[in-house]
Amino acid sequence: MHPIIHAQNLHKTYAEPGKAVHALKGVSLKIEKGESVAIMGPSGSGKSTLLHIFGCLDKPSSGFYHLDGKDVACLTDNELSRMRSLKIGFVFQRFNLIPQLTILANVTLPFIYQDLNRSDTNDLAQNALAQVGLGNRIHHKPNELSGGELQRAAIARALVTDPLIILADEPTGNLDSATAAEILALFVALNRHKRTVIIVTHNMQVANSCQRIVNMIDGKISHS
Numbered sequence: 254m255h256p257i258i259h260a261q262n263l264h265k266t267y268a269e270p271g272k273a274v275h276a277l278k279g280v281s282l283k284i285e286k287g288e289s290v291a292i293m294g295p296s297g298s299g300k301s302t303l304l305h306i307f308g309c310l311d312k313p314s315s316g317f318y319h320l321d322g323k324d325v326a327c328l329t330d331n332e333l334s335r336m337r338s339l340k341i342g343f344v345f346q347r348f349n350l351i352p353q354l355t356i357l358a359n360v361t362l363p364f365i366y367q368d369l370n371r372s373d374t375n376d377l378a379q380n381a382l383a384q385v386g387l388g389n390r391i392h393h394k395p396n397e398l399s400g401g402e403l404q405r406a407a408i409a410r411a412l413v414t415d416p417l418i419i420l421a422d423e424p425t426g427n428l429d430s431a432t433a434a435e436i437l438a439l440f441v442a443l444n445r446h447k448r449t450v451i452i453v454t455h456n457m458q459v460a461n462s463c464q465r466i467v468n469m470i471d472g473k474i475s476h477s
């Protein structure tokens with residue numbers, strides 16, 4: 254069995270005017286199918302950059318990254334989007350819900366690369382929203398929901414395609430501690446079904462609920 258995530262010596266450099274920012278400076282990590290992993294570390298240490306590469310939202314500048322046994326460097330942008338749509342559920346730090354669309358419509362968006370009809374995707378989206386406790390808010394727009402509800406909607410959108418991997422970037426960062434605990438319980442439940450869950454977090458309670466903690470400092474893993 255190959256690891257679901259296998260990264261070796263990943264570097265990521267952003268070209269900024271007048272300088273280059275080295276966000277990742279040689280990150281190697283293996284994550285097995287079904288594992289739950291917390292990524293911790295100070296702001297600017299490269300956590301989001303690493304998560305975006307894992308989620309095929311971005312490519313490394315150099316290094317090797319295999320997702321579920323496939324070398325993503327060989328994929329075209331279109332294949333990469335397909336891979337992301339089929340295997341990855343991503344919970345963004347700022348939710349990234351589309352304000353003009355209802356919660357239900359937002360949660361059907363990940364099906365864009367899948368050949369399913371509208372009524373099936375609506376059913377799946379309704380199920381996902383019920384799973385996160387938002388069954389009664391599906392026709393609302395994002396600006397009509399609370400922070401905790403938006404976070405739940407973002408999680409529903411990540412799990413609606415039943416992905417192998419859920420990647421979440423500080424999913425409890427903007428929540429009060431009671432709501433954070435509810436969201437945490439959702440992630441623990443997600444991990445139970447052999448899904449791999451990787452969470453960037455500053456919250457020790459969230460980190461301790463994961464099987465493994467990976468610490469990042471200055472673009473590198475300090476220990477894991």
Ligand SMILES: Nc1ncnc2c1ncn2[C@@H]1O[C@H](COP(=O)(O)OP(=O)(O)O)[C@@H](O)[C@H]1O
Pocket residue numbers: 267268269274275276294295296297298299300301302303
């Ligand atoms: N799109 C980008 N363009 C330029 N620099 C970036 C970009 N994204 C991140 N960075 C820089 O890369 C470094 C790591 O950022 P990030 O991965 O967001 O860290 P973290 O999530 O740990 O706070 C920071 O110095 C940040 O400013």
Ligand SMILES: [Mg+2]
Pocket residue numbers: 300301302422
């Ligand atoms: Mg970040």
